[in-house]
Amino acid sequence: MxxxxxxxxxxxxxxxxxxxxxxxxxxxxxxxxxxxxxxxxxxxxxxxxxxxxxxxxxxxxxxxxxxxxxxxxxxxxxxxxxxxxxxxxxxxxxxxxxxxxxxxxxxxxxxxxxxxxxxxxxxxxxxxxxxxxxxxxxxxxxxxxxxxxxxxxxxxxxxxxxxxxxxxxxxxxxxxxxxxxxxxxxxxxxxxxxxxxxxxxxxxxxxxxxxxxxxxxxxxxxxxxxxxxxxxxxxxxxxxxxxxxxxxxxxxxxxxxxxNPVQTSGGSGKAQEGLGALSWFPATPWGAVAGRCMTYWIKDPRYAAGIVIVPLLPFIFWYASSQATTPFFVYAAAPLMAIMMGFSISADVSYDSTAFSLHVSSGVSGFHDRLGRALACGLIAAPLVLAAAIIPPMVLGRGNDAVVLVGLTLGGLLSSLGLASVASARWTYAVVLPGENPFKSPPGAGARAAVTQLATMAAAMVLLVPEIALAITYFVTQNPVFAWATLGVGLALGASLLVLGLRWGGRWFDARLPELMQAVTLNR
Known part of the structure; x- marks a missing residue:
């Protein structure tokens, strides 16, 4: 035996x-x-x-x-x-x-x-x-x-x-x-x-x-x-x-x-009253998707496990700054946080698991699906990344630096949300199933997930090159015009890339619904 x-x-x-x-x-x-x-x-x-x-x-x-x-x-x-x-x-x-x-x-x-x-x-x-x-x-x-x-x-x-x-x-x-x-x-x-x-x-x-x-x-x-x-x-x-x-x-x-086997508890056992996060959004297709995704962000530990490092980045970079010759190394935390937060929805379809059948059976359009997911993530991410972008320069007494960081950060968040909206409609990989250990390594997830994540993160950094160039120019010249230019380009280019990503990802979503449903089923 x-x-x-x-x-x-x-x-x-x-x-x-x-x-x-x-x-x-x-x-x-x-x-x-x-x-x-x-x-x-x-x-x-x-x-x-x-x-x-x-x-x-x-x-x-x-x-x-x-x-x-x-x-x-x-x-x-x-x-x-x-x-x-x-x-x-x-x-x-x-x-x-x-x-x-x-x-x-x-x-x-x-x-x-x-x-x-x-x-x-x-x-x-x-x-x-x-x-x-x-x-x-x-x-x-x-x-x-x-x-x-x-x-x-x-x-x-x-x-x-x-x-x-x-x-x-x-x-x-x-x-x-x-x-x-x-x-x-x-x-x-x-x-x-x-x-x-x-x-x-x-x-x-x-x-x-x-x-x-x-x-x-x-x-x-x-x-x-x-x-x-x-x-x-x-x-x-x-x-x-x-x-x-x-x-x-x-x-x-x-x-x-x-x-005497122990029965596994799947939840808190408390009855839910009202619509919860669903009541925060209008009764539209994208509002329903945003409300459900907001519920995931609040209650699903897989989302927290995926971004647990993000709120710690300012402290890690602050420590690195204290050990370096310049205190400005902490500035890198906010843009990196924004890219990571925006990228986090690239696995949203995989995280849906069997619930993705609701999107197939209800006929929700790809654009509304992409918009709802990006909105929920953006509402969670925006306060965190803006705080990381504004507080360090203010503590150092450099207000124009805050303008630059806000432009970099918002540009990174918006463009990475658009990029992730495309990636999640095109590529899926095995993730932890609902209710399981959020740090469990599911079969088949390792190499494919790593390649997809690295490629998406690299693309997000490339999309941020214009804002990075303007920010470098500002720090070299100390001309506040470039600080405000970074903010303007970050908002305009980031918003444009977000809309483009929502539309492009929405078209892929509509065209690949059967493949996505099959992929989610196989990933289980």
């Missing part, structure tokens, strides 16, 4: 490749990226082997502990990232508990995260290459440590099943966790000054972690290298107990969850 589950996991992954060649391309790209990271880390481990034993032990225990914590936390927050061999699907099968838990646990190595963790844990032997006995022990501990990571991940996800089954928890948690990842540079810069102060404490922290499940396997080879075999045997026994208890606790929780 264990071997059957492993083969089943491998077969499911292989079937996904046959379903979509884009998924195969995406997996190959991610595998090559993972291989590159693994090679770099293995080279680092090999270089670490030239240091003294205390430094090797401290580094490996701390890094191993961080990795175990990551396996415990990330699968809970990003629940549903890999639903292959979902334990709930085995509820109706009389599979013995021991075989089911063992098969599900070992099958975790069939996939990039599990395989990469196994390789890296075993590669810690390179750091102990000066002591053959410690290197051999490091290989064995690496296998068991990787197995502990998978067991900890299964344990935490099963224990948090009742909480992660609530849709609102999944939506909020994934987005909140992603925010510090986006701002990782400023965070690292902020703590960099304090690293020297805590560096002397790290060995003592490693000593404590070496007796916990987090670092016990990483510390074992160090005991062997030091020749303390008694301590090594005691730590090995403790490590075995930790691993056995983790697997046993997960097995108990798994069997309990299979006997």
């Amino acid at each position: 264990v071997a059957h589950l492993i083969r089943l996991k491998a077969q499911l992954l292989a079937n996904g490749f046959r379903r979509s060649p884009w998924q195969l391309v995406g997996v190959i790209i991610s595998a090559l990226y993972g291989l590159f990271i693994a090679v770099m880390l293995i080279i680092g481990l090999f270089a670490l082997g030239a240091q003294d034993q205390e430094l090797i032990r401290t580094t490996l225990v701390l890094c191993g502990s961080v990795l175990v914590v990551a396996w415990a936390v990330v699968p809970v927050v990003f629940s549903g990232a890999d639903a292959t061999l979902d334990p709930a699907r085995f509820a109706g099968f009389p599979v013995p508990a021991r075989q089911l838990t063992t098969g599900l646990l070992v099958s975790g190595f069939v996939g990039t995260p599990g395989a990469l963790t196994l390789v890296l844990f075993m590669a810690t032997a390179a750091a102990w290459r000066a002591d053959p006995a410690a290197a051999i022990v490091a290989v064995v501990c690496g296998i068991l440590g990787a197995l502990l990571c998978l067991a900890v991940a299964r344990l935490t996800t099963t224990a948090a099943l009742a909480l992660t089954a609530k849709r609102r928890f999944r939506e909020v948690a994934t987005i909140l966790v992603f925010i510090p990842l986006v701002a990782l540079g400023p965070i690292i810069g902020g703590i960099e000054a304090g690293l020297s102060a805590i560096f002397t404490v790290l060995p003592r922290v490693a000593d404590v972690l070496a007796w916990t499940p987090l670092g016990v396997f990483a510390a074992l080879p160090a005991d062997v290298a030091a020749g303390d075999w008694g301590l090594a045997l005691g730590r090995a026994a403790l490590a075995a107990v930790y691993l056995a208890l983790t697997v046993w606790a997960w097995s108990v929780m798994l069997m309990r969850s299979l006997r």
